Amino acid sequence: MEIAAVTSTVSVAPQSRQLVNALSGKLGSVSSLSFGFFEKEYCFKSSRLRLSASASMDAVTAEKISPAASFLDKRENGVLHFVKYHGLGNDFILVDNRDSSEPKITQEQAAKLCDRNFGVGADGVIFAMPGVNGTDYTMRIFNSDGSEPEMCGNGVRCFARFIAELENLQGKHSFTIHTGAGLIVPEIQDDGQVKVDMGTPILKAQDVPTKLPGNKGEAVVQAELVVDGVSWNVTCVSMGNPHCITFGKKGGPSLKVDDLNLPEIGPKFEHHEMFPARTNTEFVEVLSRSHLKMRVWERGAGATLACGTGACALVVAAVLEGRANRKCTVDLPGGPLEIEWKQEDNHIYMTGPAEAVFYGSALL
Ligand SMILES: N[C@@H](CCC[C@H](N)C(=O)O)C(=O)O
Numbered sequence: 092m093e094i095a096a097v098t099s100t101v102s103v104a105p106q107s108r109q110l111v112n113a114l115s116g117k118l119g120s121v122s123s124l125s126f127g128f129f130e131k132e133y134c135f136k137s138s139r140l141r142l143s144a145s146a147s148m149d150a151v152t153a154e155k156i157s158p159a160a161s162f163l164d165k166r167e168n169g170v171l172h173f174v175k176y177h178g179l180g181n182d183f184i185l186v187d188n189r190d191s192s193e194p195k196i197t198q199e200q201a202a203k204l205c206d207r208n209f210g211v212g213a214d215g216v217i218f219a220m221p222g223v224n225g226t227d228y229t230m231r232i233f234n235s236d237g238s239e240p241e242m243c244g245n246g247v248r249c250f251a252r253f254i255a256e257l258e259n260l261q262g263k264h265s266f267t268i269h270t271g272a273g274l275i276v277p278e279i280q281d282d283g284q285v286k287v288d289m290g291t292p293i294l295k296a297q298d299v300p301t302k303l304p305g306n307k308g309e310a311v312v313q314a315e316l317v318v319d320g321v322s323w324n325v326t327c328v329s330m331g332n333p334h335c336i337t338f339g340k341k342g343g344p345s346l347k348v349d350d351l352n353l354p355e356i357g358p359k360f361e362h363h364e365m366f367p368a369r370t371n372t373e374f375v376e377v378l379s380r381s382h383l384k385m386r387v388w389e390r391g392a393g394a395t396l397a398c399g400t401g402a403c404a405l406v407v408a409a410v411l412e413g414r415a416n417r418k419c420t421v422d423l424p425g426g427p428l429e430i431e432w433k434q435e436d437n438h439i440y441m442t443g444p445a446e447a448v449f450y451g452s453a454l455l
Pocket residue numbers: 181234239240241242243244245246332333371389390391392395397398399400401
């Protein structure tokens with residue numbers, strides 16, 4: 092290997108002249124060496140080399156280090172290593188938190204990291220934590236505003252792929268995951284897609300939660316919600332987290348979701364007094380009984396390109412309103428999800444992609 096530049100003067104103890112010779116032997120030629128203890132790094136044409144002398148000065152070791160590793164060594168405190176994933180453009184910072192049941196960063200730090208101008212940029216931060224009550228793992232998530240939701244459908248697909256990467260697992264695998272919405276079971280398929288048993292929907296108004304009175308038993312189905320003086324028809328469904336689903340205004344035409352001014356109307360649903368825990372809102376267009384199209388305004392994250400729990404909730408709403416079959420393709424701005432609300436077990440199954448897009452280290 093040829094030395095391109097020596098970054099600093101090497102010092103060697105006077106009694107260790109033989110060390111200088113050894114060093115010269117390893118490096119070929121070093122133009123200037125003075126005396127004293129040394130552990131120095133050298134820049135070579137294509138890599139860096141760290142040279143160390145042992146305390147007894149009887150050995151010289153040369154360890155090749157990559158530029159990235161040497162940078163991270165110096166920055167280890169106050170740095171968060173992460174992998175960024177997305178599920179149909181719903182993007183998350185995934186943190187390996189398997190060694191602790193406390194998230195490695197605070198909700199305030201998560202909000203800063205999610206900022207698309209001043210941070211990494213993401214719809215949320217997800218922590219892979221030790222399981223509880225016999226589950227394999229626990230998933231916690233902070234929204235981009237720092238609030239903590241109970242569940243995240245696209246996030247749990249990313250979580251499954253993240254675990255497979257951390258554990259070096261190939262092919263088909265399923266995991267039991269404890270979440271704020273209870274037990275969730277994602278299964279990585281042979282083609283890399285992730286099929287998730289999302290559990291059962293919650294329809295009882297006070298458990299969604301919504302203050303709208305139940306009008307179909309205890310469920311709120313196609314009920315009137317006045318938003319800014321305009322009456323909408325809504326159905327309320329919880330997938331562990333709250334969803335308000337609308338197919339349009341009362342007495343109005345079917346929704347054309349591309350025409351909506353989401354940043355204007357979305358926050359009015361999210362913060363409506365009828366939703367004591369705020370709400371996610373799905374605006375839905377029926378393309379056929381097995382094909383729905385939606386745009387979402389997420390609680391704590393705003394307009395996102397996809398929402399897995401939302402896609403599940405809207406299929407439940409569409410079935411309850413008699414608009415669709417139990418098995419549908421849901422088109423989201425970021426792409427399609429396959430959703431099935433099975434009659435046999437009342438569980439909802441969601442199938443879709445999850446992709447790693449980059450590895451990073453964020454300064455906290
Ligand atoms: N995008 C997620 C939902 C994330 C949580 C949501 N913003 C909430 O506050 O409930 C999904 O894919 O389900």
